[in-house]
Amino acid sequence: MYQYIYDAFLSEEKYLRPMTIIENRLADLGLQGRVNRLNLFKDPRELILEGMKRGVDTIVAVGNDETLCRVVNAVCGFDLTVGMIPLGPKNEITKTLGIEEGLAACDCLSSRLIKKIDLGKINDVYFLAHLKASSAVSLRQGKEYCVRALKNNLVEIYNLPTEEEEADPEDGYLEARIRPAGRNFFKKNGGKDLSLGGTSSFPIREIILEGEKGARVLVDGLRLVNTPAEVQILPRQLKIIVGKNRLF
Amino acid sequence: MFKELYPKEGGDVETVIGPSVKVEGDFTSKGNVTVEGVVHGSLKTEKDLKVGVGAKISASVFANNAFIAGEVKGNVKASGRLELTDTSKIYGDIEAKTIIMAAGALMNGKCTMCNDALPLPHLQDNDAMKKNNKK
Numbered sequence: 001m002y003q004y005i006y007d008a009f010l011s012e013e014k015y016l017r018p019m020t021i022i023e024n025r026l027a028d029l030g031l032q033g034r035v036n037r038l039n040l041f042k043d044p045r046e047l048i049l050e051g052m053k054r055g056v057d058t059i060v061a062v063g064n065d066e067t068l069c070r071v072v073n074a075v076c077g078f079d080l081t082v083g084m085i086p087l088g089p090k091n092e093i094t095k096t097l098g099i100e101e102g103l104a105a106c107d108c109l110s111s112r113l114i115k116k117i118d119l120g121k122i123n124d125v126y127f128l129a130h131l132k133a134s135s136a137v138s139l140r141q142g143k144e145y146c147v148r149a150l151k152n153n154l155v156e157i158y159n160l161p162t163e164e165e166e167a168d169p170e171d172g173y174l175e176a177r178i179r180p181a182g183r184n185f186f187k188k189n190g191g192k193d194l195s196l197g198g199t200s201s202f203p204i205r206e207i208i209l210e211g212e213k214g215a216r217v218l219v220d221g222l223r224l225v226n227t228p229a230e231v232q233i234l235p236r237q238l239k240i241i242v243g244k245n246r247l248f
Numbered sequence: 249m250f251k252e253l254y255p256k257e258g259g260d261v262e263t264v265i266g267p268s269v270k271v272e273g274d275f276t277s278k279g280n281v282t283v284e285g286v287v288h289g290s291l292k293t294e295k296d297l298k299v300g301v302g303a304k305i306s307a308s309v310f311a312n313n314a315f316i317a318g319e320v321k322g323n324v325k326a327s328g329r330l331e332l333t334d335t336s337k338i339y340g341d342i343e344a345k346t347i348i349m350a351a352g353a354l355m356n357g358k359c360t361m362c363n364d365a366l367p368l369p370h371l372q373d374n375d376a377m378k379k380n381n382k383k
Binding site: 141143144145146147148149150153178179180198199200201202203 | 262263264265266267268269270271272273274275276279284285289
């Protein structure tokens with residue numbers, strides 16, 4: 001049985017028509033289920049617990065990356081499959097998962113191509129795609145070793161790949177990348193110098209990010225976490241429905 | 249990104265210590281390691297090690313095969329092949345099954361060659377390794 005978690009922004013008028021089309025398509029495919037709408041006062045975990053009591057085994061986030069991340073944080077620890085129907089802006093993670101917008105997402109849901117992927121965790125927050133440090137941070141592996149990046153270096157940790165970065169969400173490792181933050185305005189990616197020269201790469205399972213006072217880490221491009229922060233990988237923790245055009 | 253250098257086998261993970269990074273402590277890896285930056289402490293890998301021209305390692309080094317073009321202050325042990333290029337500088341003892349040394353390579357230390365492959369770092373007793381490092 002399916003449970004659909006709609007993001008609050010989908011109640012805007014411009015999403016009414018696309019939502020109707022999607023709901024009709026889901027009905028045609030026989031994928032109807034419980035529908036819940038998120039708002040500031042609703043905890044998705046409570047909605048999911050209620051759904052589980054009624055036999056829900058698949059939670060579908062309807063919205064953008066933020067919706068997906070809220071759902072993923074809520075389902076962690078339960079034996080549930082997560083699906084996604086992307087709508088609206090900021091849908092980078094769903095592109096990586098190979099899920100297209102609109103009706104194609106319904107077909108993707110129907111085909112139920114399920115992958116068990118790794119999930120990252122920083123302090124108490126689960127993340128799907130990546131971490132990006134706002135300033136130079138060090139990576140400490142227990143008492144064994146410490147990786148210190150020079151100033152003006154960017155520290156990024158990937159679970160899912162992007163169009164520019166390789167990572168395998170099924171290998172049981174996170175990929176830490178440290179690169180000089182040289183800027184080149186003739187390059188793509190906001191001028192970030194993505195040339196391989198000078199880039200460090202560390203496969204990690206568990207690490208502590210330490211930074212200067214006020215150093216913060218951007219989680220999945222959505223929320224900030226202060227340092228020091230403990231980062232770890234939870235191998236094959238998340239069952240997620242993916243598309244054929246996924247990047248891994 | 250280093251697929252050409254090291255074809256990736258199942259379960260292998262690759263580490264690159266770039267020129268803008270300094271590693272302090274006992275660094276261990278199960279995959280191939282490339283060093284272009286600075287390492288202080290010890291460096292162990294079950295696979296292959298490549299030390300670039302600009303790299304500076306002040307550590308005891310253990311690897312399966314090692315290719316060294318930079319500077320190493322410490323003992324180097326390779327259970328297979330150890331290759332020193334003309335730009336390499338080793339201040340310490342080296343031990344390997346096969347040693348290839350280019351003209352111009354600088355090596356100040358004892359050189360030991362074994363018929364049998366040296367035991368991999370992870371198979372050695374930790375206390376024994378510490379004693380060897382002190383020597």
